[in-house]
Amino acid sequence: MDIITQRLKLADIDREKAEAYAQIMGCAPEDVELIRKGLVASDVQFDEGEESAVSYITTKDMDRDSEIVEPGGAVLDDYRKNPVVLWAHRYDQLPIGKNLWIKQDERGLIAKTKYAKHEFAQTVYNYRKDEFPLAQSIGFIPMEWEDSPIDVKGCRRRYKKWALLEYSDVPVPANPEAVGIAISKGLISPEYIPVEEPVEKEGRVLSSRNRTLVMAAVQQMDEAAAALRELLSATEPAQADEPAGETVEMAADEVELKAAPEPEPAPAPALGKQDLMTVLKDALAANRVNIAGLVDEAVARKLGKVTL
Secondary structure: OOOOOEEEEHHHHOHHHHHHHHHHHOOOHHHOEEEEEEEOOOOOEEEOOOOEEEEEEEEOOOOOOOEEEOHHHEEOHHHHOOOEEEEOOOOOOOOOEEEEEEEEOOOEEEEEEEEOOOHHHHHHHHHHHOOOOOEEEEEEEEEEEEEOOOOOOOOOEEEEEEEEEEEEEEOOOOOHHHHHHHHHOOOOOHHHOOOOOOOOOOOOOOOHHHHHHHHHHHHHHHHHHHHHHHHHHOOOOOOOOOOOOEEEEEOOOOEEEEEOOOOOOOOOOOOOHHHHHHHHHHHHOOOOOOHHHHHOOOOHHHOOOOOO
């Protein structure tokens, strides 16, 4: 799996649900864990008329944490009461769609997602349909598990019974290029990227967070350059202006020479993508680099809004 596993306390997100599962599992609400795991589906099927997608949301394969989530152990009763599909596990945002069905085959669980009609949901659907990298991530509560199963070499833990709470379309945190593209398309903001603790390193280096921000900026500048090239190829130069200096005014019986009016000062240019490129080049020229500090407040929040 090309996505980072998240482990949370369910009580920090939904105390009431944590208490309900604590009674079922015979533990304290603080001990009920919420785990999020995802995969990048490579065989998604789209129905453009219905604006839906069918893909795996989890498989029986061992993930990068040496764990297996058994598809046959899924408890779907709770989820089917409210089968929403979220964006990046954001409970505070409008869902991007709803689940129509979940089926199991020999590989894993397959889900059909129908996307909502609101603008952001349509953006996510089209982004996914255009084959930009997105992952499917499940949020679940482990109910029964087996540590170091002897029948699977290298497996640290196998979840034998688990309750699905929701699943989401998410960017791919382990892939900086994927996150950079998602930022440039306006799907996420730089705040989505986890902040890393500073680490002293030798030579010219960039952290994964800073590299992602730079990738997002480069992506947007490339798109701007392509749009400008298209504009130039589709237009012709304007006719030359009248020469500056003296102008001729015709009176009834005389010719009067007058000085041309002084041109009005040009307005101050707005921040453009070329300015952003200059900032990034200057920063990269230094031996110690802190792109996040340079662009976080002044530029990064404007990545999807800067105009030329």
